[in-house]
Amino acid sequence: MPRARTRPAAAPARPVTLYVATRKGLWTLASDPSRRGFKLAGPHFLGHIVHHAVLDPRDGRTLLAAARTGHLGPTVFRSTDRGRRWTEASQPPAFKSGSGRAVDHAFWLAPGHASQPGVWYAGTSPQGLFRSEDGGATWTGVDGFNEHPQRKAWCGGDQDGTPDGGKLHSILVDPRDAAHMYIGMSSGGVFESTDAGVSWRPLNRGLRADFLPDPAAEFGHDPHCVRFAGGNPDRLYQQNHCGIYRLDRPGETWIDIGGGMPKSVGAVGFPLVAHPREPDTLWVLPMDGTDVWPRVSPGGKPAAYRSLDGGRTWRRQNEGFPASQAWWTVKRQAMTTDRREPAGVYLGTTSGEVWGSRDEGRTWRCLARHLPHIYALDAA
C-alpha cells in the first residue's frame, strides 16, 4: 500500500551553486539570487578525474567528490566547509581482500536518509555498493549486495558493461524509510532493498533488454539513470538503454513511456531528471541510439523533452540551444534541477559546456564553456 507523501517545499529565492565534475577537476558555478548571472570558480583537484561531487543537503556544508587520477587508484575527497579545505578519505571504497575484485572508481555519491546524518552511499565501477557512517571519511562495503551469491549473475563479469566499465548508479533512499532503497546498474538492472541493504531483489519486470537473448529477463538490464518522481517516492522514472519507463509502486511492472517521443528522435538517452515537486513532470535529453550508437544529439540538434503527464506526452524544449551542428553528449549524471520556483534545469556536455534554464526548460542559455569533459552536475 502506498505510504503517505509529503510535498517538498520550493527553496527560497537564494543563489544556486552547481558542482561541475569533469575529467580534469571540479568547478563550481554560483548564481546570483535571480539565477541570471553565474560565476565560475575553480578548479579543485586540477588534473584529477572527478566523477561526481555532491553537497550534503542535510547540513549544507559537507561536500564529497569521487575522484581518481590517471592510473592511480580511486579515492574520495571530503570537505566540511563547502570546498574551502579538503581531506582525503582515510579508507576509500574498496572490495574485501580475497574477493578478487578491485574498485576502479567511485562513480555515484548519494547522501543517506535525513534521519541518519553522516551516512553516505557510493556506487562504484565495477558494480559495488559502499556505505560511510562518518561523512565520507571511511567506507565499508554493503555486503548484502557486494557479497550476494547472485551478484555476478545480476551484473555479468567485471569486464562487461559500458565503455567506461560496469557501474552502480542511481542510489535512491526512500525519504520516508531509511531502510528502503533502490539501486540501478549498467548492467544489471534495478534492485530494491527493504532492509537497509541486507537483501536485494531485482525489479525489472516490464523493461526491455533487446541486447539479451531473453529481452524480458529478470536481470541484466541497462538502466542509464533512475530517479524518484518529485514529491512522490512511490513513483520512479528511468532512462534505459531501451527506452524510458515509469514504475508506480506498489506495482512491480515498469510502464514504457518512451512511445510518445518523436520517431525521428527516439527514446534513447542517458540522463533523466524529475521536477523537484511535481510528480508528473520530468525531462530527458535524447541521444542518437541508432546503428552504432553515436550517443550525440539526434541530427546535431540538441533538445530536452519535458513531460507534464508522467510520460504520456512529451514536448520538445530547445529554445536557446544551437539549432544545428551541435553534437552534444550528456552523461547520465550531468543533468540536474534546482529546488527553486520555477525549477531550474541544468546540463553539462562532454564538450565542456554548461547550459541552464530558469523557467523549467522553456528557454536555455549557456552558463559556461571551455571546461573539460563534464561527468556530473549537481545543484545545491
Add this chain to the structure above:
Amino acid sequence: MASVSTEAAAVVRVRIPSPLRSYTGGADQVVVAIPVLAPEHPASLAAVLAAVEARCRGLRFRIVDEQGRVRPHIKLFVGGTLAADLAVPVPAGAEVMIVAALSGG
C-alpha cells in the same frame, strides 16, 4: 618487533613520482628503515610499501589495489629492475622507484 635492533634495519630509499607527492608533503623521495632478521633475509617490496604507508597514509592504495595487485600502468623498480610483484626482495641500500604512467588525454 622490539627484539629487532636498529643494526638489523635495512634502509631503503623510495623515489616518489609527482602524482603521489601530495602524500609526501611534496618530497620526491622517502627513506624508510625496514626491520630485517638478517642480511640474507631482506625485506620484501610489500614491507617497504607498508613502511611508506605508515608515514604517508593513503599512498599505497593509489598504486596497489585491495587485492594486493600493483595497479595497471604503475611500475615498481627495485635497484633498477622491474619488480614482478610485491614479494620481490629489497636489499638494504637498494632504491625503489615508483613510476606512474601518464598515458591518455
